[in-house]
Amino acid sequence: MADPIPKKPAKISTEPPRGMRDILPDEAELRDTTAETILGVYRRYGFRRIETPALENIQLLTRGEGGENEKLIFKVLKRGEKLDLAQATSEADLVDLGLRFDLTVPLARYYANNQARLPRPLKAVQIGPVWRAERPQKGRFRQFTQCDIDILGIRSEVAEIELILATTEALTALGLEDLTVRINDRRLLTALAAWCGFDPDRYDSAFITLDKWDKLDPTAIVEELGRAGHAPVAIQRMVQMFTKFDKGEGLEGVRQYVKDPDGAQAIDGLKRIIEAVRSASGRPIVWDETLVRGMSYYTGPIFEITSARFPSSIAGGGRYDRLIGNLLGHDVPATGFSIGFERVVAILMDRTGGIERRAKRVALVFDEATADLKPVLEEARALRAQGYDVSLELRAKRSGAQAASLREQGFDVRWFGAAVPPAGDQA
Amino acid sequence: MADPIPKKPAKISTEPPRGMRDILPDEAELRDTTAETILGVYRRYGFRRIETPALENIQLLTRGEGGENEKLIFKVLKRGEKLDLAQATSEADLVDLGLRFDLTVPLARYYANNQARLPRPLKAVQIGPVWRAERPQKGRFRQFTQCDIDILGIRSEVAEIELILATTEALTALGLEDLTVRINDRRLLTALAAWCGFDPDRYDSAFITLDKWDKLDPTAIVEELGRAGHAPVAIQRMVQMFTKFDKGEGLEGVRQYVKDPDGAQAIDGLKRIIEAVRSASGRPIVWDETLVRGMSYYTGPIFEITSARFPSSIAGGGRYDRLIGNLLGHDVPATGFSIGFERVVAILMDRTGGIERRAKRVALVFDEATADLKPVLEEARALRAQGYDVSLELRAKRSGAQAASLREQGFDVRWFGAAVPPAGDQA
Numbered sequence: 001m002a003d004p005i006p007k008k009p010a011k012i013s014t015e016p017p018r019g020m021r022d023i024l025p026d027e028a029e030l031r032d033t034t035a036e037t038i039l040g041v042y043r044r045y046g047f048r049r050i051e052t053p054a055l056e057n058i059q060l061l062t063r064g065e066g067g068e069n070e071k072l073i074f075k076v077l078k079r080g081e082k083l084d085l086a087q088a089t090s091e092a093d094l095v096d097l098g099l100r101f102d103l104t105v106p107l108a109r110y111y112a113n114n115q116a117r118l119p120r121p122l123k124a125v126q127i128g129p130v131w132r133a134e135r136p137q138k139g140r141f142r143q144f145t146q147c148d149i150d151i152l153g154i155r156s157e158v159a160e161i162e163l164i165l166a167t168t169e170a171l172t173a174l175g176l177e178d179l180t181v182r183i184n185d186r187r188l189l190t191a192l193a194a195w196c197g198f199d200p201d202r203y204d205s206a207f208i209t210l211d212k213w214d215k216l217d218p219t220a221i222v223e224e225l226g227r228a229g230h231a232p233v234a235i236q237r238m239v240q241m242f243t244k245f246d247k248g249e250g251l252e253g254v255r256q257y258v259k260d261p262d263g264a265q266a267i268d269g270l271k272r273i274i275e276a277v278r279s280a281s282g283r284p285i286v287w288d289e290t291l292v293r294g295m296s297y298y299t300g301p302i303f304e305i306t307s308a309r310f311p312s313s314i315a316g317g318g319r320y321d322r323l324i325g326n327l328l329g330h331d332v333p334a335t336g337f338s339i340g341f342e343r344v345v346a347i348l349m350d351r352t353g354g355i356e357r358r359a360k361r362v363a364l365v366f367d368e369a370t371a372d373l374k375p376v377l378e379e380a381r382a383l384r385a386q387g388y389d390v391s392l393e394l395r396a397k398r399s400g401a402q403a404a405s406l407r408e409q410g411f412d413v414r415w416f417g418a419a420v421p422p423a424g425d426q427a
Numbered sequence: 428m429a430d431p432i433p434k435k436p437a438k439i440s441t442e443p444p445r446g447m448r449d450i451l452p453d454e455a456e457l458r459d460t461t462a463e464t465i466l467g468v469y470r471r472y473g474f475r476r477i478e479t480p481a482l483e484n485i486q487l488l489t490r491g492e493g494g495e496n497e498k499l500i501f502k503v504l505k506r507g508e509k510l511d512l513a514q515a516t517s518e519a520d521l522v523d524l525g526l527r528f529d530l531t532v533p534l535a536r537y538y539a540n541n542q543a544r545l546p547r548p549l550k551a552v553q554i555g556p557v558w559r560a561e562r563p564q565k566g567r568f569r570q571f572t573q574c575d576i577d578i579l580g581i582r583s584e585v586a587e588i589e590l591i592l593a594t595t596e597a598l599t600a601l602g603l604e605d606l607t608v609r610i611n612d613r614r615l616l617t618a619l620a621a622w623c624g625f626d627p628d629r630y631d632s633a634f635i636t637l638d639k640w641d642k643l644d645p646t647a648i649v650e651e652l653g654r655a656g657h658a659p660v661a662i663q664r665m666v667q668m669f670t671k672f673d674k675g676e677g678l679e680g681v682r683q684y685v686k687d688p689d690g691a692q693a694i695d696g697l698k699r700i701i702e703a704v705r706s707a708s709g710r711p712i713v714w715d716e717t718l719v720r721g722m723s724y725y726t727g728p729i730f731e732i733t734s735a736r737f738p739s740s741i742a743g744g745g746r747y748d749r750l751i752g753n754l755l756g757h758d759v760p761a762t763g764f765s766i767g768f769e770r771v772v773a774i775l776m777d778r779t780g781g782i783e784r785r786a787k788r789v790a791l792v793f794d795e796a797t798a799d800l801k802p803v804l805e806e807a808r809a810l811r812a813q814g815y816d817v818s819l820e821l822r823a824k825r826s827g828a829q830a831a832s833l834r835e836q837g838f839d840v841r842w843f844g845a846a847v848p849p850a851g852d853q854a
Binding site for chain 2: 052
């Protein structure tokens with residue numbers, strides 16, 4: 001305790017770990033207000049906040065539902081007697097926990113574990129960090145914040161309608177404009193792939209190429225599908241079909257290709273969602289027949305929000321009726337929407353530089369020699385009571401530079417008592 | 428992608444990892460408002476939010492500054508080629524990262540890494556989870572939230588005065604009453620131990636016993652110090668001295684025992700802090716001559732806040748002028764105060780059950796058969812515009828139970844359109 005800490009040479013790195021970052025005050029405050037705005041809108045839609053631990057048992061995280069993300073888990077070493085390095089022959093012998101890579105797998109566990117004490121249906125909102133050991137690259141970090149809403153226990157499209165209305169409203173409240181909702185349905189994609197005659201075991205490979213329809217021309221699509229070994233007849237049918245859609249086939253036009261009841265339900269559902277969102281919000285929502293979305297657990301409507309002003313989507317989600325059933329033993333209908341929190345923060349930082357003036361900020365500069373602190377503390381108290389953020393500051397020797405730095409942080413600088421302002425400043 | 432997920436038997440545990448927990452909506456919302464209240468007060472005092480990653484390089488976390496906490500680190504396995512299990516002979520070969528066990532060690536790294544871009548002095552507020560692999564016990568968890576404020580770059584007691592005023596105000600804003608600030612100084616403890624004649628290398632051992640002055644009687648104190656092998660003369664002097672303090676010796680009375688300038692400065696500083704906090708806030712603040720506090724890095728004033736209504740302290744902190752210097756190569760004066768966030772939440776949960784009505788909550792119950800959703804969506808929109816939290820709910824078959832459950836969550840239940848209310852309910 002009273003042992004003085006020995007002075008160590010400063011040879012240790014002070015950088016954060018590779019791919020992670022320190023957040024400076026301007027951005028931290030912007031992140032706070034962004035989160036508060038989003039949570040405020042979701043609360044107004046009746047969503048309830050929930051929280052799960054950052055760590056989960058490694059068995060839960062490696063069941064296949066996380067897809068490629070499971071390869072990116074930060075795994076935690078066993079502790080104490082459980083760790084037997086001499087006997088360990090593989091990684092599995094060494095680890096028992098992992099950091100969550102998303103908020104959906106933990107949500108499924110949370111629901112399975114707590115369902116008796118949770119509202120039914122559960123409308124949940126989560127916000128928190130997730131971790132993925134991806135190769136670091138510009139704008140991509142190994143710890144990042146996700147913000148998800150999920151509705152568990154509602155089979156009706158009413159759930160999707162609420163998710164979409166709430167999320168577009170949250171993004172609008174943040175000042176993001178020109179938002180378009182794109183929507184499709186996994187059951188419809190499956191019905192169309194069946195009509196084309198793709199091998200049912202290889203639909204996903206065909207969908208991966210279809211997802212690039214916007215970026216590639218039809219010849220390139222044909223080539224890519226061919227290289228993947230799909231049947232030429234199926235390829236030809238798909239390209240003809242989707243070229244037709246480009247010319248404005250519309251949702252009713254697609255019925256002719258849909259032979260199964262699931263596909264027909266998907267069309268009815270999409271129409272219901274599109275109509276309700278349009279009439280309630282007046283916002284653009286379009287059927288995007290090439291929207292696929294990555295995760296394997298989606299089972300119904302899938303959707304994302306894009307803005308003409310930004311290249312990639314700002315939010316995405318979909319229905320996953322079987323994920324919770326895999327833990328619980330019986331299916332629970334579920335659908336969720338995730339805001340790309342880091343993308344939104346990056347857009348807002350670009351716009352504002354993060355300068356956010358919650359309240360008027362005052363820096364009360366006073367002299368350390370002030371024997372009686374009462375007057376300056378009282379002045380600070382009075383200003384705070386008037387709604388100011390007040391920082392007490394000791395007058396620095398270089399008070400001109402001090403004042404400049406305080407103003408850069410958004411403070412109105414006031415010189416108190418015996419603290420003489422630098423030339424050009426008023427007491 | 429389109430691969431259906433094979434149904435797996437539900438044989439996996441859905442519990443959170445050992446010692447960690449799921450947070451249900453009522454508590455999650457209470458935690459949100461608690462954090463917002465605390466952050467709101469700290470912002471009004473001019474503190475700026477900062478954030479560091481949850482993971483740090485293992486070298487940073489194991490330099491000795493974390494004391495016992497370093498034994499409790501969750502360590503992260505190396506990834507990819509860096510992990511060479513066959514060649515690994517010790518734990519150190521296997522891990523490169525660890526989860527932070529507090530917010531102070533990361534703050535020191537953050538300051539060293541970003542000082543050129545940070546305000547000077549830096550008044551920082553952090554709130555976030557930390558992890559310690561402690562033996563799980565009632566009320567103690569392996570992931571818990573800390574909330575710290577720190578002032579870096581101010582040597583004057585003005586920093587302590589601000590920390591104390593801001594923190595008592597934050598706790599008062601949460602509705603905690605009967606708060607007392609207890610304060611002492613490590614330099615004064617050292618001066619007193621010197622006067623008694625303890626071995627300078629073993630002051631900390633004496634302090635550990637002194638810390639129990641409130642709980643043990645003088646005979647037990649003498650015995651414990653004797654068992655620890657301290658000199659009988661030193662033990663006798665200490666017990667005599669502190670028995671005198673019990674009778675109200677007061678800060679001026681202690682000067683006679685203080686032979687070095689650091690100890691004298693400590694007395695002057697304590698008097699300045701006590702006087703300023705009393706005159707500015709009117710709150711009780713007392714010199715507690717037996718206050719020690721655990722961390723080895725403290726160098727000056729140490730303090731905590733207790734309430735007569737709760738057994739253990741609610742907040743604690745102190746000055747640590749050398750911790751940052753150990754990373755940076757030159758000392759940076761620093762002092763911090765940490766609110767026991769989990770303790771505060773537990774107190775508030777006991778009082779309120781977590782039921783927190785931010786806004787009036789309305790559940791609009793309507794029938795799934797409703798062909799046109801526009802009217803119900805418009806009603807919800809209108810209510811939200813009036814400041815209500817509105818949840819759309821599909822009428823359940825057992826609508827009486829549904830209504831009861833919604834009311835338990837704090838919703839006012841309204842039956843919309845064709846949704847017939849159950850007996851006893853009004854549309």
